[in-house]
Amino acid sequence: MTRGKNISGDFIFKENANGTLEFVGDFEALYRHDPDPWGQLGGDERMGAYYAASRQNIARLLSAHLAGGTVLEVGCGFGQVCATLAAQLPQHIFVGADISDTAVQKAQHNFPALHFFQGDVTHKNFSGSQPHYDAVIINQVLWYVLEGFEGLLNNMVRMVKPQGVLMFCNAFMRTPQRYGKDKIDGFDGLVRALMNHACARHFQLIDARLTHDETLLYDDGYVVMRRVERG
Numbered sequence: 001m002t003r004g005k006n007i008s009g010d011f012i013f014k015e016n017a018n019g020t021l022e023f024v025g026d027f028e029a030l031y032r033h034d035p036d037p038w039g040q041l042g043g044d045e046r047m048g049a050y051y052a053a054s055r056q057n058i059a060r061l062l063s064a065h066l067a068g069g070t071v072l073e074v075g076c077g078f079g080q081v082c083a084t085l086a087a088q089l090p091q092h093i094f095v096g097a098d099i100s101d102t103a104v105q106k107a108q109h110n111f112p113a114l115h116f117f118q119g120d121v122t123h124k125n126f127s128g129s130q131p132h133y134d135a136v137i138i139n140q141v142l143w144y145v146l147e148g149f150e151g152l153l154n155n156m157v158r159m160v161k162p163q164g165v166l167m168f169c170n171a172f173m174r175t176p177q178r179y180g181k182d183k184i185d186g187f188d189g190l191v192r193a194l195m196n197h198a199c200a201r202h203f204q205l206i207d208a209r210l211t212h213d214e215t216l217l218y219d220d221g222y223v224v225m226r227r228v229e230r231g
Ligand SMILES: C[S@@+](CC[C@H](N)C(=O)[O-])C[C@H]1O[C@@H](n2cnc3c(N)ncnc32)[C@H](O)[C@@H]1O
Pocket: 027, 038, 040, 074, 075, 076, 077, 078, 080, 081, 097, 098, 099, 100, 103, 119, 120, 121, 122, 139, 140, 141, 144, 145
């Protein structure tokens, strides 16, 4: 195979000669190699401005749709989102999970009052510190779990409590999508994929929006669903 230009040092995606991206998914290696993957610690000013707006939006949505309870953030990285939300929403308890052990250890070190654990959310044995959660947030993780999307949704059916909330939040680029278009084609594709999946028997769509702010690096999309049982 012809190798193209490195992307994330080839740890997460590599670029093929025809410009398409191939998923590699070595998150542990990325975290060992890069002190601030995706600029999640705020080192990059433009990324930081987008993250601040997006994380504010998550806090608003959570407080609007869930009065309190235990919230699991999947793909928590260094735990910045859990910590930001915990500071704003004291009636909720935040728990973070990430596939990278290095990320989890740093999160636990930085935020000892919160609980973090290692796990692959797409795997059938993914389990948390408790069997069920009042809410699960999947924030800035979408493009990394497409290959295991089925497994992820099955885990959500198992892990979100009745009346609980499942929330996807993600950046959407304004340039043409170069990876995963066959599985999820942009924000509308995400909503369609969720509504057409068997999990729609268990989750009702309560809010979905793609917001565009010219001053931010990305469009910000979110989908909020409530766990219900249908006969
Ligand atoms: C772009 S970072 C987002 C970090 C954090 N949510 C934030 O917004 O700052 C994506 C994170 O998803 C994690 N991740 C990727 N695939 C995962 C999987 N299958 N299970 C759990 N975490 C995963 C990565 O290790 C990485 O920390």
